[in-house]
Amino acid sequence: MDLDLEAKKVLLRKIPHGLFICGVREGDEVNGFTASWVTQGSFDPPLVVMAVRAEGSSHGIIQRTKLFSLNFLKSDQKDLAAVFFKPQTALGGRFESAPFEFGDLGLPILDNAIGAIECELIGEVVHGDHTVFVGEVKTATLKNDVQPLNLSSTGWTYGG
Numbered sequence: 001m002d003l004d005l006e007a008k009k010v011l012l013r014k015i016p017h018g019l020f021i022c023g024v025r026e027g028d029e030v031n032g033f034t035a036s037w038v039t040q041g042s043f044d045p046p047l048v049v050m051a052v053r054a055e056g057s058s059h060g061i062i063q064r065t066k067l068f069s070l071n072f073l074k075s076d077q078k079d080l081a082a083v084f085f086k087p088q089t090a091l092g093g094r095f096e097s098a099p100f101e102f103g104d105l106g107l108p109i110l111d112n113a114i115g116a117i118e119c120e121l122i123g124e125v126v127h128g129d130h131t132v133f134v135g136e137v138k139t140a141t142l143k144n145d146v147q148p149l150n151l152s153s154t155g156w157t158y159g160g
């Protein structure tokens with residue numbers, strides 16, 4: 001049976017997504033990128049699932065360190081999301097636009113966002129152009145409990 005590629009694209013783009021800044025750190029190197037393929041995967045233990053582009057610079061850092069943070073963007077932070085998906089001159093340069101501190105697990109937590117979680121990697125599915133990472137939520141920092149930024153409000157697409 002042939003896959004209807006147009007129907008597949010239209011349908012997959014209807015999956016609702018939020019927008020997050022995923023933070024990683026390896027030694028002195030810190031990086032962050034915009035992620036939308038994120039969802040919760042378990043209540044107990046609390047798990048999150050995130051798909052990361054296999055060719056991106058953060059992918060290997062997550063595999064090696066087995067750690068990542070997720071910063072939850074506010075509804076008015078579209079410009080910041082754009083900073084974190086555009087190419088950068090040097091690893092970590094995007095954080096010049098966004099002050100941060102390190103959380104208890106040593107991962108970047110933005111000063112100005114809804115909040116952030118830090119996760120330990122407990123599993124991965126390495127198949128295709130993105131790797132599906134499963135992380136257990138180890139810390140949670142709530143800064144401003146306001147409306148989140150949703151992909152549908154931006155006019156951008158990532159999916160299909």
Ligand SMILES: Cc1cc2nc3c(=O)[nH]c(=O)nc-3n(C[C@H](O)[C@H](O)[C@H](O)COP(=O)(O)O)c2cc1C
Nearest residue numbers: 033034035036037051052053056057058085156158
């Ligand atoms: C709207 C939007 C959503 C994105 N969502 C993801 C995502 O869920 N996972 C991912 O790996 N990349 C995603 N990206 C692409 C990354 O943000 C982009 O490839 C980034 O440059 C990767 O940074 P890095 O190579 O420094 O890790 C998205 C891009 C856009 C425009």
